[in-house]
Amino acid sequence: MRVLVIGGTGFLGSHLVPKLLARGHEVSVMTRRETELSAIQAKGAIGIIGDLLNPRAILETLPAHDAAVSIAMPLEFGRMSNKQFRLVTERTTIFASSALAVGKKLECPLLLSLGTSYRTGPGEVADETWPIARFGLTKAGEEAERLIREAADDGQSIIQMIPGQIYGAGGQFLEMYRMLKSGRFGVVGKGDNRIPRVHVEDCAEAFALAVDKLPTGESFIVADDTPCTTREFTEFMAECANMSRPRTIPKLLARLIIGKLLVETMELDCVVSNEKAKKALGWELKFPSYREGLVAAIRAIESKAL
Numbered sequence: 001m002r003v004l005v006i007g008g009t010g011f012l013g014s015h016l017v018p019k020l021l022a023r024g025h026e027v028s029v030m031t032r033r034e035t036e037l038s039a040i041q042a043k044g045a046i047g048i049i050g051d052l053l054n055p056r057a058i059l060e061t062l063p064a065h066d067a068a069v070s071i072a073m074p075l076e077f078g079r080m081s082n083k084q085f086r087l088v089t090e091r092t093t094i095f096a097s098s099a100l101a102v103g104k105k106l107e108c109p110l111l112l113s114l115g116t117s118y119r120t121g122p123g124e125v126a127d128e129t130w131p132i133a134r135f136g137l138t139k140a141g142e143e144a145e146r147l148i149r150e151a152a153d154d155g156q157s158i159i160q161m162i163p164g165q166i167y168g169a170g171g172q173f174l175e176m177y178r179m180l181k182s183g184r185f186g187v188v189g190k191g192d193n194r195i196p197r198v199h200v201e202d203c204a205e206a207f208a209l210a211v212d213k214l215p216t217g218e219s220f221i222v223a224d225d226t227p228c229t230t231r232e233f234t235e236f237m238a239e240c241a242n243m244s245r246p247r248t249i250p251k252l253l254a255r256l257i258i259g260k261l262l263v264e265t266m267e268l269d270c271v272v273s274n275e276k277a278k279k280a281l282g283w284e285l286k287f288p289s290y291r292e293g294l295v296a297a298i299r300a301i302e303s304k305a306l
């Protein structure tokens with residue numbers, strides 16, 4: 001198939017594109033940066049210049065594809081002020097509407113990436129039938145979610161991928177690692193909340209399987225088998241990085257440093273089921289738990305001296 005990957009130069013994208021190429025697909029990677037084109041070509045993919053914030057320019061020139069994947073990120077790592085949040089909300093909505101327009105123009109299935117955010121009580125496990133809980137930063141996706149639902153109801157071919165927090169040698173996890181190494185990282189509050197997580201390689205595999213099968217109209221939670229608390233994850237991350245136990249940061253102080261919205265987002269507490277992705281896509285995890293995954297992720301960061 002000819003597969004378009006919007007966000008193919010990013011953290012997840014840099015793992016997904018080689019997987020798609022290895023499966024024999026012809027892959028186009030959309031980037032805003034001319035400087036990325038030679039690296040994309042060196043991987044065996046085709047570079048296409050495009051910016052989701054300027055969909056008209058994309059739609060005018062886009063060649064035919066059999067599937068499109070949108071994994072661009074409208075958000076950068078760091079403090080989130082109310083002004084930045086408004087910008088992220090606006091961008092999230094434009095990213096969704098532009099990606100939907102791309103899928104419509106190409107008349108092909110479109111894979112979109114959301115995030116796992118549910119509110120589960122004691123003993124409860126969320127699956128894809130649960131409504132996304134919108135609080136903190138996830139509120140930015142409210143309108144985007146409405147647009148996606150509307151497009152799906154109108155008959156557009158959409159597959160929704162719902163990853164947990166993605167970790168590995170890159171992306172926001174790499175920023176967390178750097179903060180840990182410089183002594184600026186800690187656990188906010190008790191850290192007894194559970195955030196679903198997935199190693200980037202497993203996440204990319206689930207997306208690649210979804211491209212192979214194109215189960216339109218479906219959504220898939222992409223998270224590992226092992227719920228863990230924020231404190232367990234962070235402490236084991238520090239252990240793998242040969243650092244001392246991360247300190248506890250009081251919530252009030254964290255609010256001042258990174259902003260109220262990010263603190264609220266970090267308080268996500270849910271347990272999710274990945275059974276549907278395993279059954280329907282034949283997804284097998286290389287890293288079923290953060291314990292194997294973190295060892296591999298930290299080793300990869302340190303061996304590459306990132």
Ligand SMILES: NC(=O)c1ccc[n+]([C@@H]2O[C@H](COP(=O)([O-])OP(=O)(O)OC[C@H]3O[C@@H](n4cnc5c(N)ncnc54)[C@H](OP(=O)(O)O)[C@@H]3O)[C@@H](O)[C@H]2O)c1
Nearest residue numbers: 007009010011012031032051052071072073113115165166
């Ligand atoms: N990371 C996580 O923990 C996590 C968790 C749940 C869901 N997700 C979702 O998974 C997807 C991948 O996440 P990630 O961590 O791999 O993101 P990332 O590394 O931050 O992705 C950055 C990518 O977005 C592209 N991009 C940014 N602005 C763009 C624009 N205006 N037009 C076109 N492309 C643009 C960049 O392309 P260029 O710079 O080359 O133009 C780059 O390829 C995202 O949709 C994210 O929302 C991530």
